[in-house]
Amino acid sequence: MKKWQKRVLWLIGVIAALILVALFYIKTITYTPTTAAIESAEKATVENGTLAFKGDQEKPALIFYQGALVENTSYSIWAKKVAEAGFSVYLVKEPLNLAVLGQNKAETIIQSNHLTSYVIGGHSLGGVMASRFAAEQMKDNELKGVFFLASYPDEKGSLKSFQGQVLSLTGSKDGVLNWDAYNKAKKYLPEQTMYHEISGGNHAGFGSYGEQKGDKSAQVNNDEQQEWIAYQLIEWLKTIN
Numbered sequence: 641m642k643k644w645q646k647r648v649l650w651l652i653g654v655i656a657a658l659i660l661v662a663l664f665y666i667k668t669i670t671y672t673p674t675t676a677a678i679e680s681a682e683k684a685t686v687e688n689g690t691l692a693f694k695g696d697q698e699k700p701a702l703i704f705y706q707g708a709l710v711e712n713t714s715y716s717i718w719a720k721k722v723a724e725a726g727f728s729v730y731l732v733k734e735p736l737n738l739a740v741l742g743q744n745k746a747e748t749i750i751q752s753n754h755l756t757s758y759v760i761g762g763h764s765l766g767g768v769m770a771s772r773f774a775a776e777q778m779k780d781n782e783l784k785g786v787f788f789l790a791s792y793p794d795e796k797g798s799l800k801s802f803q804g805q806v807l808s809l810t811g812s813k814d815g816v817l818n819w820d821a822y823n824k825a826k827k828y829l830p831e832q833t834m835y836h837e838i839s840g841g842n843h844a845g846f847g848s849y850g851e852q853k854g855d856k857s858a859q860v861n862n863d864e865q866q867e868w869i870a871y872q873l874i875e876w877l878k879t880i881n
Contacts, residue, residue, distance in 0.1 A: 670711060671707075671710045673711055677715070689733030690749060691712055692731075693716075695727045695728040699727050699728075699757070700784050701753070701755050702787075704719070704732060704763075706731065706734055706739065706763060707846070709737050710737060710764075712732060727874070727877050728753075730753075738765070739768075740765060758784065759785035759880065762789065767788040767789060767793075768791060770786065771793035771798075789869065790816070792822045793828045794828070802830050806834065807834050807876045808833060808835045809836050810838075813859055815854055834876065839859070841858055844858075
């Protein structure tokens with residue numbers, strides 16, 4: 641074997657090792673669902689990693705992008721409650737649990753389930769990426785609304801001219817959300833946007849995966865925040881024709 645070939649093989653080996661180390665590290669810092677969330681997920685069917693809680697096909701479906709490094713199963717508690725109210729919920733499984741790597745994952749769900757009416761949203765980074773997807777679909781009649789859980793759109797995901805319904809949910813004890821950026825991002829939202837805040841709720845409480853680094857302690861328990869999220873989403877979905 642020639643010297644340059646040995647060097648190429650050595651370089652390939654180093655790159656492969658670095659990738660494995662990176663994947664292992666990402667795995668160790670990923671937030672995993674609580675037992676309660678796992679039990680709720682048992683009511684869902686799995687479609688290529690996406691958890692599907694089926695409801696009434698005549699009602700708008702809800703497509704959800706997970707927060708960064710949070711397993712999608714972590715959102716199963718409120719998702720199950722929303723589905724029980726008749727609205728199908730699809731908790732998207734993003735590559736490496738990072739929505740930034742799968743902005744258009746919703747397309748597969750829409751096409752494979754023949755959705756003719758849907759809303760899309762996400763938690764934290766997931767909401768940012770969901771808004772970018774929505775911004776590209778605003779002229780489609782199938783898109784009825786966009787929602788944000790402790791999240792906001794950026795310039796690429798501007799919904800300023802969106803005619804559908806928009807919902808923004810936050811927690812007063814959120815220590816992870818960049819509040820300055822959140823308030824500035826309101827310029828990218830339409831006038832009909834509805835804002836609701838849960839007193840004592842925090843960032844991690846929008847899912848069920850335990851404490852999150854940098855977050856503040858919630859003053860409501862996770863069950864209460866899950867109930868509140870489900871209630872707000874259901875009431876909002878009822879306004880969508």
